[in-house]
Amino acid sequence: MKINGNYANIQQSYLFSTVAAKVKQYSQEHPQADIIKLGIGDVTLPLCSAVCDAMHAAVDEMGVQETFKGYGPEQGYGFLKEALVSYYAGKGVTLMPDEIFISDGAKSDLGNILDLFDRDNTVLVPDPVYPVYVDTNIMDGRRIIFADANESNGFLPMPDKDTDADIIYICSPNNPTGAVYNKQQLKAWVDYALARQALILFDAAYEAFISGDLPTSIYQIEGAQECAIEFCSFSKTAGFTGTRCGYTVVPAGLERGGMKLNKMWLRRQTTKFNGVPYIVQKGAAAVFSPEGQKQIRQNIAYYKNNAQVIARTMRELGIWFTGGENSPYIWLKCPGGMKSWDFFDYLLEKANVVGTPGSGFGKNGECFFRLTAFGDAGRTLEATERIKKLIKNDFRG
């Protein structure tokens, strides 16, 4: 029995475990310290009442023979796919229900979609990045190259016509940098992909944080339906990180190697997946009710307000950053040229504030740092006051 030897090549990520260990040690040594965590990448507000009401009703349906639901369609119920068709119509994007696949989350689909592609493909991944793009391709043994995201391009790398890539990851709004591509920039990526028959895997998990004219779907870009698959999720949109629902759009006309990717993904999902719980799909559909939309928009506004409080602090301190406007993340340049982990220790010890070292997301993350807006509003404000006082004193005094 031969195992998949590529697993031996995956680097263990110690980012969040090291953060946790350092915070634990500091707390033990300083039991009086009032630590504020701005490193958390998970939502904290509860599910809105429209979603809970829909799930209660669905549980009741499941408890009665006449309304009980057994196996559903692997690709999701029509009621949820139709709600998403309408949601996309609101973005000016026309989709057919069969182009939408409901799943248990974007993370699953971003990994599982690779089943459809040969190992002999070159994958282009931005650096810094959400580690899952890299690890899932290492597991398959694909060649990975990186697109440098850095201060000079505002952490929004653009295509280089001399780079040969077959599969391209784009995450906008970006995790961890919070940077968002505009339409012109995304158009350049779509044109690049079309020119070489490459495929874009577009991670739109944070699209609900975008205000104004920036693209919230790759399909708002002409030509994207011929070169892109889009992944999205209710996790950050509606607080579903522990409730698990996402969706993937595979355009009907998208072909590579003479095969329709939509049919391939349907085959993959009907063979290796059995759909999302009926109860959860009913909850997800309630997100699109008028009441649900109002409630989730309130939650997003709450997080965005936290982001703006942090962003304002950075501006006031003259610290370079991305994100904070259309994203729950603020990606800042460590003051005084500090390295990421040094700044982590400095903030923890001097302000009792916890963030995430940027170097944990890739080599270009060194000397950068991520703060998140998913915390409590009052605590976030308190944390920024402490940061302001500390940095003004040490660096801008």
Added chain:
Amino acid sequence: MKINGNYANIQQSYLFSTVAAKVKQYSQEHPQADIIKLGIGDVTLPLCSAVCDAMHAAVDEMGVQETFKGYGPEQGYGFLKEALVSYYAGKGVTLMPDEIFISDGAKSDLGNILDLFDRDNTVLVPDPVYPVYVDTNIMDGRRIIFADANESNGFLPMPDKDTDADIIYICSPNNPTGAVYNKQQLKAWVDYALARQALILFDAAYEAFISGDLPTSIYQIEGAQECAIEFCSFSKTAGFTGTRCGYTVVPAGLERGGMKLNKMWLRRQTTKFNGVPYIVQKGAAAVFSPEGQKQIRQNIAYYKNNAQVIARTMRELGIWFTGGENSPYIWLKCPGGMKSWDFFDYLLEKANVVGTPGSGFGKNGECFFRLTAFGDAGRTLEATERIKKLIKNDFRG
């Protein structure tokens, strides 16, 4: 961009769609016909009240900030893993919580586990069989060989020492045949796997239908912890086909190629999966409460009674069959040497009863036929009365 060309080799299964089309056509041509479906492979009884109560409580928790749950452990909550440790202890099997991985169902895990294995392995699959074992391996391009299940071995093929297999699928109680291996038979498979360092993928999805002394877990067999991964599900145990929860056991000591498969699977799941909804895990845990056990046992007894009604009919008619005792499936030999699809048409037209042609599950299924016990008790009895009358008249008259 190169796609995974193996997808072109997967045969489209028309089994259930052809059954549906034939039934639809017959209904249209005979609108007065009172058709009884004994072909359904899905549960029909609603979720029990212990499960619904637990899910209602969990929805309430999700709606309040203090008890809201975001990301949970990808491999499942401790409360559910501990409940399963106790459940296995009741079978005489000692497991550690870290050996259990909660998932959205056995189908997902049976497909996804293949990520851990090289493509260069020979896979041994019984014929007839649940089609997913074959399709998922074709997707990866593995060599597949078959173990012949037939009347002479009671549809329970035994290992052949001259067969070189690296990965071995065993499903007991079997879908579609309902046949169940005894301990001695499973021991022969474990010994075969140990002797050649092969790996058994043991599908125990129907274990809850077993009464008496037959093994309900491969780990009841000595040595299995060194050669087997077990997949199980709440789908048929507790009616979770539309609620989605299963679990996979990967023993801590199980190694191949110098790698611990438990660590590999943990890495796979933490990278490509984000766990099962908290609400669903709370529902699944309630299955193990005293009230939950009582309620699900009642439901299983209901289905098993249906199975016995069908089995009794076959015995009375002198028709050879497997299953029906420790399984919701009855796998019968078509009377008069009829082929599977001919018997399907015959039963539909002459008795207005729908079943599933055995030939749809593999070449050895030809001339066999599957009836299932998941229907209504009264309708199942009515169907057997019709079958009895018809076959007595045509074949035993």
